[in-house]
Amino acid sequence: MKLTYHIRFAKRTIAINGLSNVHHCSTPRLASIYLAPSDWQASGPEDDEVISKLITSLKEAESLSDEKDLGFLQNLLQSKELNALVNVHSKVAKINKDDRIAPLLSASVQSILFAHDAIAQKDFYPHLPDIPVEVDEDEETIKIVQLVKSNEPLGATIKTDEETGKIIIARIMHGGAADRSGLIHVGDEVIEVNNINVEGKTPSDVLSILQNSEGTITFKLVPSDGKLDQRESKVRVKAYFDYEPENDPYIPCKEAGLGFQRGDILHIDDSYWWQARREGEKTTRAGLIPSRALQERRILHERTQKETNGDAKKGSCASICSTPPGSPNPNHPCGGPKTKKIMYDTAENDDFDREMIATYEEVAKLYPRPGVFRPIVLIGAPGVGRNELKRRLVAHTTRPMRPGEVAGREYLFVTREKMEADIAASKFIEHGEYKGHLYGTSAESVKSIVNAGCVCVLGPHYQALKSLRTAQLKPYIVHIRPPAFEELKKSRTKARARSTFDENNSRGFTDEEFTEMIKSDERINFLYGHFCDEEIVNDDLSEAFEKLVNYANKCETEPLWAPASWVQ
Numbered sequence: 001m002k003l004t005y006h007i008r009f010a011k012r013t014i015a016i017n018g019l020s021n022v023h024h025c026s027t028p029r030l031a032s033i034y035l036a037p038s039d040w041q042a043s044g045p046e047d048d049e050v051i052s053k054l055i056t057s058l059k060e061a062e063s064l065s066d067e068k069d070l071g072f073l074q075n076l077l078q079s080k081e082l083n084a085l086v087n088v089h090s091k092v093a094k095i096n097k098d099d100r101i102a103p104l105l106s107a108s109v110q111s112i113l114f115a116h117d118a119i120a121q122k123d124f125y126p127h128l129p130d131i132p133v134e135v136d137e138d139e140e141t142i143k144i145v146q147l148v149k150s151n152e153p154l155g156a157t158i159k160t161d162e163e164t165g166k167i168i169i170a171r172i173m174h175g176g177a178a179d180r181s182g183l184i185h186v187g188d189e190v191i192e193v194n195n196i197n198v199e200g201k202t203p204s205d206v207l208s209i210l211q212n213s214e215g216t217i218t219f220k221l222v223p224s225d226g227k228l229d230q231r232e233s234k235v236r237v238k239a240y241f242d243y244e245p246e247n248d249p250y251i252p253c254k255e256a257g258l259g260f261q262r263g264d265i266l267h268i269d270d271s272y273w274w275q276a277r278r279e280g281e282k283t284t285r286a287g288l289i290p291s292r293a294l295q296e297r298r299i300l301h302e303r304t305q306k307e308t309n310g311d312a313k314k315g316s317c318a319s320i321c322s323t324p325p326g327s328p329n330p331n332h333p334c335g336g337p338k339t340k341k342i343m344y345d346t347a348e349n350d351d352f353d354r355e356m357i358a359t360y361e362e363v364a365k366l367y368p369r370p371g372v373f374r375p376i377v378l379i380g381a382p383g384v385g386r387n388e389l390k391r392r393l394v395a396h397t398t399r400p401m402r403p404g405e406v407a408g409r410e411y412l413f414v415t416r417e418k419m420e421a422d423i424a425a426s427k428f429i430e431h432g433e434y435k436g437h438l439y440g441t442s443a444e445s446v447k448s449i450v451n452a453g454c455v456c457v458l459g460p461h462y463q464a465l466k467s468l469r470t471a472q473l474k475p476y477i478v479h480i481r482p483p484a485f486e487e488l489k490k491s492r493t494k495a496r497a498r499s500t501f502d503e504n505n506s507r508g509f510t511d512e513e514f515t516e517m518i519k520s521d522e523r524i525n526f527l528y529g530h531f532c533d534e535e536i537v538n539d540d541l542s543e544a545f546e547k548l549v550n551y552a553n554k555c556e557t558e559p560l561w562a563p564a565s566w567v568q
């Protein structure tokens with residue numbers, strides 16, 4: 001029977017037929033010896049003889065193959081382990097003539113050799129490319145980044161570097177595609193986009209290359225030294241205005257913008273255009289919002305333009321009417337009721353408030369303190385129903401007590417002299433004069449209620465917010481709002497509500513008074529709405545009251561966003 005021994009190298013096989021023809025392979029790492037099953041069945045030469053012949057024929061091939069490989073093969077063939085295995089095989093083959101055993105044994109030996117082969121083929125050491133003979137030390141490192149374009153924006157902005165004129169990555173949106181890739185960083189210089197050299201191009205040229213690209217986008221970048229990379233900011237602000245990037249003509253990239261509403265809590269980053277994420281929305285990418293300084297400049301600019309165009313006078317009654325609501329000025333486009341109690345000099349104060357630009361306020365979580373309840377302040381248009389909703393109010397007045405009134409329940413009645421002295425000594429957090437009598441709320445009364453473990457509910461004139469909103473009092477402010485005209489009229493008529501506009505006559509509200517209430521509410525919302533923690537529409541009284549109780553509970557039990565300066 002013809003003997004065929006196969007000596008396998010890593011990928012190729014050397015066949016030694018009848019121990020005479022040795023084929024060798026030029027590139028292999030020697031791995032195993034393969035003994036064909038048919039050969040093990042042979043009753044040819046003794047196995048140890050076969051092995052020694054194999055070794056001899058290897059020597060013959062020495063000049064043709066790799067020295068190291070042949071050395072390994074020689075060692076293997078001479079190893080005790082292989083010889084022991086071959087002996088076992090010979091014994092079994094001699095004793096047992098059963099043809100089925102030989103292939104099995106052959107397969108086992110073969111498996112061992114294949115296992116060795118597999119391991120030997122693996123490359124366990126990293127193979128670094130050969131060092132080029134000449135390396136230009138000034139040559140810049142370039143990284144090639146490939147991102148697959150989808151509906152999601154890239155989440156990065158570019159700009160022209162003022163000094164070098166090169167296109168660089170200006171901003172990486174937190175959580176955006178570029179950020180998630182971890183491959184693009186602020187300050188990286190863009191050299192090519194999809195093999196198009198961007199040298200000398202403007203950011204908008206690059207943008208149009210990106211817009212016209214489909215599928216995979218390849219960036220060739222020179223990495224920045226990393227110093228410009230932005231860290232996530234810990235600053236949180238409460239927005240005092242609504243913002244729609246789509247309608248902002250100044251934003252550098254509308255898609256990168258983040259829309260928000262007044263009252264939203266935002267994490268901010270950066271200095272001119274802020275990068276922000278909405279509180280609680282960890283998964284969404286960050287977006288651009290105008291910084292405080294930018295927003296202030298923008299509003300000032302818009303105001304100046306409006307004044308120049310005369311826009312401030314026409315059509316602005318709904319939100320920024322320059323005449324205070326309730327002014328008896330029938331010629332003014334806002335109209336105005338004929339009688340109105342004017343407790344504060346609203347004209348002067350409102351003009352002052354209108355000049356203030358509501359942008360953002362830094363906020364932090366204010367944790368409730370057991371047994372100490374923040375005063376609840378209800379603001380709203382006159383007649384809207386704050387008194388109805390108030391659970392407790394202690395105020396002071398110099399007005400004589402009326403029949404049925406109890407000292408300390410409706411008001412604390414004091415002399416004018418005492419009250420004036422206390423006002424001079426800054427003991428009142430808000431005060432005003434109405435029909436020759438002084439009214440006001442002292443800080444002391446609020447403090448004593450708070451210290452007694454009670455919830456103090458105040459219903460001051462809305463302009464008192466300026467003096468009430470202090471770190472000392474930490475008020476929780478609720479805006480009580482009227483429903484739309486029809487609902488307002490319906491609910492008040494049904495409940496036989498008494499007008500608060502005419503103190504001397506007890507009568508229902510007129511349509512003009514309802515209209516005035518709504519206009520006044522819009523004005524309060526425009527000027528002070530951003531200071532409010534919550535708002536309640538007082539349509540159905542019991543529903544409105546239930547909401548107020550819920551908010552009061554929330555204020556007592558939950559950490560709530562408040563000006564950062566209150567949380568020290």
Ligand SMILES: Nc1ncnc2c1ncn2[C@@H]1O[C@H](COP(=O)(O)OP(=O)(O)OP(=O)(O)O)[C@@H](O)[C@H]1O
Pocket residue numbers: 380381382383384385386387388389491492495496497498499500501538539540541542544
């Ligand atoms: N939701 C409501 N439904 C029906 N009537 C209401 C509702 N809320 C208040 N009223 C009634 O409207 C009238 C005015 O309410 P209230 O005196 O509480 O207003 P106010 O906001 O305190 O006004 P002011 O600031 O002018 O004193 C009262 O007769 C009150 O009972």
